[in-house]
Amino acid sequence: MPGRRRPDLLPLAPWLTLAVLLLPVGAGLAGVIAPAFGWFPALGGVTVSLAPWRALLDWPGLPDAVWLSLVTGLGATAVSLAVTVMICAAWQGTRAFAVIERALSPLLSVPHAAAAFGLAFLIAPSGWIARGLSPWATGWAQPPDILITQDPLGLSLMAGLVVKEVPFLLLMTLAALGQVPARRSVLLAQTMGYGRMAGWILTVFPRLYAQIRLPVYAVLAYSCSVIDVALILGPTRPSTLAVQVLDWLSDPDLSLRFQAAAGAVLQLGLILAVLAIWRLGEHLVARAGCACIRRGHRMARDGVMRAMAMGLALVMALAVGLGILGLAVWSVAGFWTFPDVLPDQFTWRNWARQGDGLARIAVETAVIGAVATGISLALTVACLEAEYRHGLRPSTRALWLLYLPLIVPQATFLIGLQTLAIGTGWTGARGAVIAAHVIFVLPYVFLSLSDPWRAWDARQGLVAASLGAGAERILWRVRLPMLLRPVLVAAAVGFAVSVGQYLPTLLIGMGRVSTLTTEAVALSSGGDRRLIGVYALSQTVMPLVGFALALALPALLYRNRRGVLDRG
Amino acid sequence: MTEGLELDHLTITLDGRRLVDLHETVAPGEVLSVMGPSGSGKSTLLSVLIGRPDPGFDVGGRVRLEGRDLSGLGPEARRIGLLFQDDLLFPHLSVGENLAFALPASVKGRAARAARIAAALEAAELSGFAGRDPATLSGGQRARVALMRCLLSAPRALLLDEPFSRLDADLRRQMREFVFGRVRAEGIPAILVTHDLEDALAAGGKVISPLGEVRQTGGPA
Numbered sequence: 001m002p003g004r005r006r007p008d009l010l011p012l013a014p015w016l017t018l019a020v021l022l023l024p025v026g027a028g029l030a031g032v033i034a035p036a037f038g039w040f041p042a043l044g045g046v047t048v049s050l051a052p053w054r055a056l057l058d059w060p061g062l063p064d065a066v067w068l069s070l071v072t073g074l075g076a077t078a079v080s081l082a083v084t085v086m087i088c089a090a091w092q093g094t095r096a097f098a099v100i101e102r103a104l105s106p107l108l109s110v111p112h113a114a115a116a117f118g119l120a121f122l123i124a125p126s127g128w129i130a131r132g133l134s135p136w137a138t139g140w141a142q143p144p145d146i147l148i149t150q151d152p153l154g155l156s157l158m159a160g161l162v163v164k165e166v167p168f169l170l171l172m173t174l175a176a177l178g179q180v181p182a183r184r185s186v187l188l189a190q191t192m193g194y195g196r197m198a199g200w201i202l203t204v205f206p207r208l209y210a211q212i213r214l215p216v217y218a219v220l221a222y223s224c225s226v227i228d229v230a231l232i233l234g235p236t237r238p239s240t241l242a243v244q245v246l247d248w249l250s251d252p253d254l255s256l257r258f259q260a261a262a263g264a265v266l267q268l269g270l271i272l273a274v275l276a277i278w279r280l281g282e283h284l285v286a287r288a289g290c291a292c293i294r295r296g297h298r299m300a301r302d303g304v305m306r307a308m309a310m311g312l313a314l315v316m317a318l319a320v321g322l323g324i325l326g327l328a329v330w331s332v333a334g335f336w337t338f339p340d341v342l343p344d345q346f347t348w349r350n351w352a353r354q355g356d357g358l359a360r361i362a363v364e365t366a367v368i369g370a371v372a373t374g375i376s377l378a379l380t381v382a383c384l385e386a387e388y389r390h391g392l393r394p395s396t397r398a399l400w401l402l403y404l405p406l407i408v409p410q411a412t413f414l415i416g417l418q419t420l421a422i423g424t425g426w427t428g429a430r431g432a433v434i435a436a437h438v439i440f441v442l443p444y445v446f447l448s449l450s451d452p453w454r455a456w457d458a459r460q461g462l463v464a465a466s467l468g469a470g471a472e473r474i475l476w477r478v479r480l481p482m483l484l485r486p487v488l489v490a491a492a493v494g495f496a497v498s499v500g501q502y503l504p505t506l507l508i509g510m511g512r513v514s515t516l517t518t519e520a521v522a523l524s525s526g527g528d529r530r531l532i533g534v535y536a537l538s539q540t541v542m543p544l545v546g547f548a549l550a551l552a553l554p555a556l557l558y559r560n561r562r563g564v565l566d567r568g
Numbered sequence: 569m570t571e572g573l574e575l576d577h578l579t580i581t582l583d584g585r586r587l588v589d590l591h592e593t594v595a596p597g598e599v600l601s602v603m604g605p606s607g608s609g610k611s612t613l614l615s616v617l618i619g620r621p622d623p624g625f626d627v628g629g630r631v632r633l634e635g636r637d638l639s640g641l642g643p644e645a646r647r648i649g650l651l652f653q654d655d656l657l658f659p660h661l662s663v664g665e666n667l668a669f670a671l672p673a674s675v676k677g678r679a680a681r682a683a684r685i686a687a688a689l690e691a692a693e694l695s696g697f698a699g700r701d702p703a704t705l706s707g708g709q710r711a712r713v714a715l716m717r718c719l720l721s722a723p724r725a726l727l728l729d730e731p732f733s734r735l736d737a738d739l740r741r742q743m744r745e746f747v748f749g750r751v752r753a754e755g756i757p758a759i760l761v762t763h764d765l766e767d768a769l770a771a772g773g774k775v776i777s778p779l780g781e782v783r784q785t786g787g788p789a
Contacts, residue, residue, distance in 0.1 A: 391623060457656070459652055459654070459656055460656055460658065462618065462620060462643060462650065463650055463652070463656045464658075464669070465620075465642065465643035465644040466618065466643050466644075466646075466648060466649055466650035466718075466721075466723070466727075467649075467669060467670040467717065467718070467721040468644055468647070468670075468672065468721050469644055469669070470644050471644075477669070478658055481660040482658070482659065482660050484660075558660060560662075560701050561659055561660050561661075561662075561701050561702075561703065562659075562701060562703035562704070563657075563659030563660075563701070563702055563703035564659040564660045
C-alpha cells in the first residue's frame, strides 16, 4: 500500500497474540478457582469455604476416577511416544518412512471424536472385527455380551488416544529432525556395529527429545483430561475425572457447580502431578539409556523389532482408516444383521432424513472454523512479520507460552471461562464460541507456519527492497505468494483443530451453538450407529476438504511456476 | 555535487576488531573490487552499504551517493541495486513479471511498460521470454534476467556480491563481459565483492582489501 502513512501497529502483534492466548487461560483459572472455594455470587456463594471440596471428597467414585485419569493419561502418552520412537528408529531415512510421512496429514486431519467412533465400530462386540471372525472362528451368531469399548480399565480409551497421538508426535518429530544430524549419527553408530534402532535411540533420540518435549507434555495433558474420546470409548461409573466434572456441570441442580469447580481445580492438580511423574520418568529413562551405553551392547539384531514397528504403524493407520470406512458404511446402511460383514441393503435415507439440520450444522461448523482460522492466521503472520522486520528473536519462554493453552487442561479453564461468560452475559453467541476456538487454533497455526516462514530466504526480501519495494509490498507481493502452500497448510491445520473442538463449543456455546462434533458426541449415548455414522463422517470430511484445497490450490495456481513448490 | 558512490572514512568494527576501513570514491561507470578471504568483513560491508547492518557491528563514517547521505535509509530508499551469486528471481512470477516488479511505477501505461520490459529482454538476448517460468531457464539466462531486473529499477549504484561464483568457466567469462559492459553503458558506479582475483581483475577497476590496502590500481575505465 504505497504512499499511505499510518501508525505502525506491527510491533504490538506479539503482545496482542500473547493476550489472546494467556488472558483467557488466566481468567478461566480465576473463574474456576473462586467457585471451587465457594465464591459464586450469581449462585449465592458469597463466602469463602471448603464446602465444595468436602462435597468432592465425599463422592465415593473419586479415587477410581482420579486413578483412571492418571493411568489413561500416562499410559496413552507412554505408548504413543514409544510407538513413535520405534517407527522413527526403525525406518527413518528409508523409502518406507516416506510413505508413512505421506499418510500423516490425512491421519492428523481426522477429528479425535470421529477416530474414536470409528475405532468403536471396529472393536465393539458387534463391530467389524467380530463380524469378520464370526461365526467361523468364534461361533458367535449373536454379538457376544462382553464389554470391549468402555471397558473399566480404560484400555479402549487409551487405544483411541494412541491412534491419534502417534501421528501428531510423528509430525513433531519430523519437524525436529531437521535440527539433528540424524542420518550421519545413525550411520556412525552402525559403523561401530550398533543396530539401526539402537543407533537411533542412543544417538538421535536424546537430542531430539529436547525438541519435542513440549508437544509430549501437550499430549500428556490432553490424554489425561480429554472429554469427547472418553465419552465415546471411556468407562462409565466411574468415568474419568474430567467427564465426571462435566457431568456435574450439566446437572440441573446448580449447587453441583461448586463441586464441579473443585473437581476442575483437582484436574489441574492432577495434570501437574502427572507432569511431575513424567519428568521423573524422563530422568529414569535417561539413566537407563546411559547405563546401556556404558555397557556397550550393540543390539545389532533388530530385524524383528523393525518389522514390529512397521506392523504397529500399519495397525494404527488401519485402525483409523477402517474406522472411517466403517462410519461411511454405517451411514448408508439399511438392515444389517450380525455376523454379516456388509449390510443387506444400502440406502441414502440416513442422510436424507438429516437433510436440512445437517446442512445447517455443517455451515455453522465451517463458519466458526473459517473465522477462527482467519483470525489465528492474521495474528500469526503479524507476529512472524514483526519478528522479521524488527529483528526479534523468539525465546524458549515464548514457546512455552504458546503451549500453555494446550497444557492447562481445557476442562479446567474453560469451565472458569464459562462461569465468567455467564456473569457477563456473553454466552451462547457464535462470536464467543469463535473466540474460544481461537485460543486452541492459534497455537497450532503458529507452530505450523513459523518454521517455513523463518526458513524463507531473506535475501529475496533484500533483493525486492533494493528494487525499491517497501515492507508491505514485499510481504504481499513476494513473501506471502512464495509461502502460499505453507500458509494454506497452516490454515487447513487450524481449520481441522477448530472442527474437532468439543468442549469449547459445548461450554461457551451453552448448547445453543452446535457443530458437527458436538452433535456427533451427543449422539454417542443414544447408540444409533447410522446417525453417528452420518455425523462423524461429515465431521471427518470437512477438515479433509481443507487439506485437499491447501494442496490443490497452490499446485493449480503455480502449475507453470516450478520453482515455488520445489522450495516450499 | 560529488558524482558517484562515496565511502567517506567508512569503518566497521566488531568487538574492537576493525573489519572494514575504506575511504574511496567510485566514479560513474567504474567498478571498485573489494577482495578478501571469507570472514574478512566483505559481507558486513555489503550489509552496511545496502542499509541492513547486522546488529552488534559498530559503523563509523558516511556513505554518499551522488552527494546524498544514505545514513538511516533502508534498502528500499537507497537506490542501490543488488546482485547475489544466486539469481534470486521470484519463483512465483514469470520472467516478465519479475522485470515488471522492478520497473518503477513512474513508468506508466501498459504499452510503455511492456516496451521497456521487451527492450530489457532483448538487451539480454532473451527476446520473447517474458511469459516463461524462471525455473525453466538455464543458469546463464537466469543470471542475465537477474541483472536486467536490477537495472530496470533504475539504480544509481550497483553492488555485486560474488555474482559469478556459481557459474562455470565459460559462462563466467560471458557474464563478466555482460555485467561490466552494462555497468559502463549505464554509467553507474559499482562495487564488486569477491574472493576471486580473476573476477576482480576482469572488472578493470581498483582492487582493494576491506581494510583499504590497494592490491591493484585501476586503469582508465
